[in-house]
Amino acid sequence: MVNSNIYFRIIKDRLFLCGVYFFAFLVIVPLFLILYYIIKNGLPVINWEFLSSLPKPMGDVGGGIVNALAGTIMVVLTASVFAIPFGVLTGIYLAEAGKSRIADAVRLCAEILQGVPSIVIGIIAYAWIVVTFGSFSVFSGSVALALMMLPVVVRSTEETLKLIPNTIREASLALGVSYTRTILKVIIPCGLSGISTGVLLGVARISGETAPLLFTAFGSPYMNLNIFKPADTLPLLIFNYATSPYPDWQAMAWGASLVLVAFILIINLLAKLIGRKWEVTF
Amino acid sequence: MGSNVLTINDFCAHFEENQVVNNVTMKVEQNMVTSLMGPSGCGKTTLLRCINRMHELVPGAGVKGRVMLHDNDLYAMNPIEVRKRIGMVFQRPNPFPSMTIYDNVIAGYKLNGIRLKRPERDKIVEDSLRKSALWEEVKDRMYKRGTFLSGGQQQRLCIARALAMEPDVLLMDEPTSALDPKSTAHIEELIIELKENVTILLVTHNMAQAARVSDFTAFMYLGDLVEFGPTEKLFTVPEDKRTEEYLSGKFG
Amino acid sequence: MLRAKIDDLKRQIIQYSDHVEKMIEKSIRGLVSQNEGLLKSVIKEDEDKANMLELELDRTCTTVIAQYQPMGKELRTVLMIYDMSNAFERMGDHAVNISESALPLIKHKKIKPFIDIPRMSEITIKMLNDCIEAFVNESSKIAKEVCKRDSMIDGIRSQILRELITFMAENPSIISDCLHILRIADNLERIADLTTNICEDVIFITKGKVVKHNIQKKN
Numbered sequence: 001m002v003n004s005n006i007y008f009r010i011i012k013d014r015l016f017l018c019g020v021y022f023f024a025f026l027v028i029v030p031l032f033l034i035l036y037y038i039i040k041n042g043l044p045v046i047n048w049e050f051l052s053s054l055p056k057p058m059g060d061v062g063g064g065i066v067n068a069l070a071g072t073i074m075v076v077l078t079a080s081v082f083a084i085p086f087g088v089l090t091g092i093y094l095a096e097a098g099k100s101r102i103a104d105a106v107r108l109c110a111e112i113l114q115g116v117p118s119i120v121i122g123i124i125a126y127a128w129i130v131v132t133f134g135s136f137s138v139f140s141g142s143v144a145l146a147l148m149m150l151p152v153v154v155r156s157t158e159e160t161l162k163l164i165p166n167t168i169r170e171a172s173l174a175l176g177v178s179y180t181r182t183i184l185k186v187i188i189p190c191g192l193s194g195i196s197t198g199v200l201l202g203v204a205r206i207s208g209e210t211a212p213l214l215f216t217a218f219g220s221p222y223m224n225l226n227i228f229k230p231a232d233t234l235p236l237l238i239f240n241y242a243t244s245p246y247p248d249w250q251a252m253a254w255g256a257s258l259v260l261v262a263f264i265l266i267i268n269l270l271a272k273l274i275g276r277k278w279e280v281t282f
Numbered sequence: 283m284g285s286n287v288l289t290i291n292d293f294c295a296h297f298e299e300n301q302v303v304n305n306v307t308m309k310v311e312q313n314m315v316t317s318l319m320g321p322s323g324c325g326k327t328t329l330l331r332c333i334n335r336m337h338e339l340v341p342g343a344g345v346k347g348r349v350m351l352h353d354n355d356l357y358a359m360n361p362i363e364v365r366k367r368i369g370m371v372f373q374r375p376n377p378f379p380s381m382t383i384y385d386n387v388i389a390g391y392k393l394n395g396i397r398l399k400r401p402e403r404d405k406i407v408e409d410s411l412r413k414s415a416l417w418e419e420v421k422d423r424m425y426k427r428g429t430f431l432s433g434g435q436q437q438r439l440c441i442a443r444a445l446a447m448e449p450d451v452l453l454m455d456e457p458t459s460a461l462d463p464k465s466t467a468h469i470e471e472l473i474i475e476l477k478e479n480v481t482i483l484l485v486t487h488n489m490a491q492a493a494r495v496s497d498f499t500a501f502m503y504l505g506d507l508v509e510f511g512p513t514e515k516l517f518t519v520p521e522d523k524r525t526e527e528y529l530s531g532k533f534g
Numbered sequence: 535m536l537r538a539k540i541d542d543l544k545r546q547i548i549q550y551s552d553h554v555e556k557m558i559e560k561s562i563r564g565l566v567s568q569n570e571g572l573l574k575s576v577i578k579e580d581e582d583k584a585n586m587l588e589l590e591l592d593r594t595c596t597t598v599i600a601q602y603q604p605m606g607k608e609l610r611t612v613l614m615i616y617d618m619s620n621a622f623e624r625m626g627d628h629a630v631n632i633s634e635s636a637l638p639l640i641k642h643k644k645i646k647p648f649i650d651i652p653r654m655s656e657i658t659i660k661m662l663n664d665c666i667e668a669f670v671n672e673s674s675k676i677a678k679e680v681c682k683r684d685s686m687i688d689g690i691r692s693q694i695l696r697e698l699i700t701f702m703a704e705n706p707s708i709i710s711d712c713l714h715i716l717r718i719a720d721n722l723e724r725i726a727d728l729t730t731n732i733c734e735d736v737i738f739i740t741k742g743k744v745v746k747h748n749i750q751k752k753n
Contacts, residue, residue, distance in 0.1 A: 167376040171440070174334060175390040175447065176366030185393050189380040280379040281429055474535065493601040494535060517600040 035261070042258030045251050051259075055221050061248050065256050067223040071138065071231035072263075075217055076207055078142035078227055083149040084199055090150075091157025091195075092183060107158075114151035121147050122212030130216060136230035141217030145209060149202040156198020160191040165282050193278035200271035204264045210235035234260045287312045287451055287481045288333065293347035295325070295332050297340065302328045304505040305347070310451070310498075315477050317484045317496035317513075321533060325505040326485045330453050333483070334368040335361040351450060366394070369444030373456045375436035377428045377443070384424040386439055387411060390447040410442040413479060415472055434465025438472070445480065452476070454484045458491070470495050489529065493517050501525050536602040543594055543615050544670070550587045550622045551666045555659055557584065557629035558725065562655040565636040565718070566648050573633040573640070584626035591619035607739065614735040618669075621728045625662075628721040628728075635714040635721075645701060645708055651715065654690045654722045657683065661729045668733060674740045677733035687726040694719045 049064055056063035090106065097103035125144035130136055164187055172182040188195070213219075218230040219240065234256050241253035288310035295303040303325040310316045318326040331337040332345055335356065349356045356364050377386045387407045391398055398406070407424070411417040416438040420431075428439055437457060444452055454473070458466040473482060473495050486492050492499050493513060500510040501522075509522045520526050527533060557580045564572030595616040598604065604612055661680050668676035698712040734745050 165376075167372060167374055168378065170336065170372065171376040171378065171443075172389075172393060173339065174336060174365055174370040174372075175393060175443070176362050176364075177390075177393040178362055181393055181395070186378060186380075190378075192380075282379055471535070490603055493603075513601065514597045518596050 038254065038258050038261055041251070041254035042256075045255030046258065050252070050255055054223055055252075057221075058244075058246070063252070065234070065237060065252065065259070067221070068232040068234045068237040068256065069259070070223060070225065071217065071220075071233040072207065072235075072260075074138050074225070074227060074231060075141045075145060075213070075233055076203060078138060079145035079149055079206055080199070080203060082142065082146035083153055083202065086146075087150050087153025087202075088157050088195060088199075090154045092161060092188070094154065094158040095161035096183070110151040110154045113147065114155075116147075117211075118148060118209055119211040119214075122215050125212060126215040133228070135228075136216060136218035138217055138224075138227040138229065138231045141213045141231075141233070142227070144212035144216050145206040148209060148212065149206050152202040152205060153198055156201065157191070157195050160194025160198065161187060163194070164190050168282070190280050193275050193280060196278065197271045197275040200267055200274070204267040204271070207264055207267070208235055208260060210239055214239075234263075285312050286310065287352065288483070289348075289350040290329075290333075291348045291350070293329070293332065293345065293349060295328050295337055295345045296343065297328075298342040302505050303332070306502075306507040308500055308507060308510050310481060310483055312481050313477050313479075314497040315473060315482045315484060315495055316498040316500065317486055317492040318500050318502060319486055319489050319492040320502035320508075321528070322487065323504075324502040326500075326502045327455055329502070330455055330483065330485045333451070334370050334453055335364050336370070366390070366447060367449055368451045368453060369447055369449035370453045370455065371437070371440050371444055371457050374460050375433060375440050377431075377436050377439050379427065379429060381427070382425050383420050383428045383431075383439065386428055387442050387446050389443055406446050410446040413445050413476065414438045414442040415468070415475075416442055432465070433461050434468055437461060437465070437469060441469075441472070441476075445476075449480060451481045451483060454482060456485055456487060459487070466491075501528060503528070536598070536604055536608060539594075539598045539602060540604070540608060540611055543591070543598065543612065546587070546591055546594065547615050547618055547622075548666060548670070550584075550591065550619060551662065553580070553584060553587060554622050554625045554629065555662055556580070557626055558632070558655060558659055558662075558722075561629050561632040561636060562652060564633065565640065566652060568640040570637065570640060573636050576633040577630055581626055581630050584623060588619050588623040592616065595619070607742075610739045610742065614739050617735050618732050621732055625725050625728050628725050631721045632718050635717045639711055639714050642711060645711060645715075650690055650694050650697075651718060651722070654687060654694075654719060657687060657690070658722050658726045658729070661687075661726055665729045665732045665736065668736045669739075672736070672740045674737045677736040677740075680733045681730045684726055684730045687723055691719050691723045 049062065051064060051069070052066050053062075053064035054067055055065065090110070094103050094107055121144050125140050125147070129140035129143055133140070168186060168190060169182060172186045173179070177186070213233055213236050217233055217236065219232045219236045220230045221232070224231045238253045238256050238260065241249040241256070244250065286309040290306055290308050290310075293303060293306045294301060306325075306329060318329065320326050328337060333349055333356070337343050337345065338361070345357070351364075351367065356368075377383075378389060381389060384407055385392065387410050388398075388403055391403075391406075408417060408421075411420065416435060419435060420439075428436060431439060437460075441452075441457075457473075458469050461469065470491065473484065476482060477497075484492075484496060496513050498511065499513045499516045501508045501516065501520075501524075503524055509516060509520060509525045511521075516525065517529065520529065557576050560572050560576050560580070563569065564576070595612055598612055599609075661683055664676055664680045668674070668680065695716065698716055702709050702712050731746075737743060737745050
């Protein structure tokens with residue numbers, strides 16, 4: 001009587017374990033398929049010329065994506081310059097303020113901002129900046145991307161700082177250190193790991209955004225290092241080339257996809273590495 | 283005979299509407315260990331934190347009455363100045379995790395932007411670590427982070443950090459309650475050695491510790507200072523009935 | 535901390551025993567050399583000091599127990615030192631009694647030269663010295679040996695009594711002097727008893743065994 005009960009339970013156990021492994025496997029498979037496809041189609045296209053030269057006019061064979069690379073880097077960098085200080089400072093404020101009315105309101109706004117569709121943000125940036133200045137520009141694109149990066153940085157900064165035990169703060173205050181210095185010289189260094197991770201993840205996120213750049217950075221076949229002029233970015237290039245009728249361009253779209261995915265993957269790995277290296281245990 | 287380093291007069295402290303310290307008057311003598319003991323919630327930790335003005339950092343907290351450090355009214359001074367002259371060691375050891383051991387000891391100067399020449403800094407670090415009986419154990423590893431230190435060693439590091447500021451008074455808030463018995467014994471011995479250099483005011487919920495370590499003991503209950511006197515007297519012939527009951531374990 | 539305090543206590547008790555030994559020795563010397571000054575100083579100054587030492591020791595023992603919660607052997611040591619201090623105080627009292635009895639004696643002519651009394655006091659003082667040595671060295675062997683000598687003291691006392699009875703029978707006018715001598719012998723015998731009590735304490739400290747009241751069985 002007891003024996004059969006045990007058998008039944010062991011079988012149920014094994015079945016459950018198998019189920020769990022199976023579904024985990026199922027989840028990983030699409031990721032590997034994606035990577036496989038991108039590598040299969042993109043790798044043959046990548047060579048030095050691809051990475052270092054400008055695109056040729058429509059119809060011509062050859063050319064490269066260097067302007068899109070430059071544009072991506074510019075737009076992401078400019079967006080970071082806006083979003084990082086703003087986001088980190090807001091995160092510090094929220095972590096310190098705790099439960100006040102204003103803090104709750106700010107937190108709510110950040111959450112809502114995170115939920116706004118990227119295309120809508122693009123349109124807003126268009127209305128605010130492109131129309132005002134009269135032209136498309138990297139600058140307007142970076143504003144849009146900054147708005148998307150902001151909530152990520154705010155949230156991760158706040159969460160990181162909240163994890164720092166109050167005893168550290170007290171230790172500093174008890175030494176006669178002022179509140180400001182305590183935040184700047186004690187709390188932030190302790191939280192550097194989490195804050196950097198948050199920033200890098202934000203960067204990874206916005207690197208691949210296309211919709212907001214459609215009406216802001218707009219794209220351009222030329223190399224442009226002026227942020228007040230339009231420029232091409234990798235996602236935009238992929239969008240344009242993939243939907244074009246030229247097989248040459250379509251192949252280049254695959255190449256650009258591989259570069260973009262590699263770029264984002266590297267940033268993610270970097271985030272993990274830095275997180276671990278600078279980690280501070282309490 | 284010692285002079286009084288701290289004079290507390292008719293001191294009250296409250297959190298919002300709750301009065302947790304009621305009209306306490308006592309004196310802390312120089313180069314002596316004074317302990318505040320009592321059951322949980324009696325106000326001893328609050329009183330301690332009022333002395334280095336950490337109590338007022340809590341929203342809604344306030345005080346009444348006077349605390350004098352020698353001839354200076356602590357509540358008329360800038361709180362930051364107060365905390366530079368009165369050091370504190372906490373219940374849970376809290377060395378700064380992002381700093382090396384060396385930097386931890388000198389943190390009081392570094393964080394306050396006080397610039398010192400290298401030899402002077404080294405001397406302060408060595409002196410403080412020697413005073414807190416940690417020098418021999420860490421002198422070869424001073425430029426590593428302190429996370430590999432045991433609980434007792436971390437607490438001694440915190441003591442060194444506080445001593446580096448050369449405070450007039452060292453406040454200790456249950457410094458051994460998070461430590462194992464062996465580390466506790468080391469820290470108790472250290473406290474007795476330290477009193478030659480600095481006046482110590484110690485909060486403890488362990489009456490045996492107060493008996494072993496302190497020269498003067500104050501017994502607090504429900505916010506009142508029930509009795510204060512030489513430890514020897516308070517533990518053998520206490521004057522107040524409540525003290526007698528606490529000692530025999532009737533409450534707390 | 536506790537170690538240092540117990541060493542302190544040990545020093546104090548040894549100091550006490552030295553003082554009591556001096557008192558006994560002074561009393562007997564005063565008797566034998568008929569020195570009134572010595573006897574008076576025992577009665578007036580030395581007793582005060584003995585009482586003061588006892589109070590001091592009592593206070594220290596209480597404080598040590600209250601503040602340091604000694605356990606095991608250390609607890610037994612502190613408790614026995616307390617007991618010993620008590621014993622020394624009574625020895626002091628007995629020494630004073632000896633001096634008080636000696637005072638009237640020295641005013642009269644000696645009945646006979648003092649032989650047994652000094653011998654008794656010598657043995658008693660040696661017992662006192664040895665019991666302190668047993669305490670300091672924590673030697674239950676020495677302690678047991680001291681206890682055995684108690685019977686010697688009893689023997690001498692009985693002999694003195696017999697002798698005094700014959701003197702008193704022959705010459706009724708010296709009865710009061712004889713009674714004083716007997717009183718001195720009794721006090722010395724009580725002092726010897728007290729030293730054996732201390733030795734029992736020492737055995738308790740070192741072995742944790744209680745040997746009071748049935749020392750015969752243990753021996």
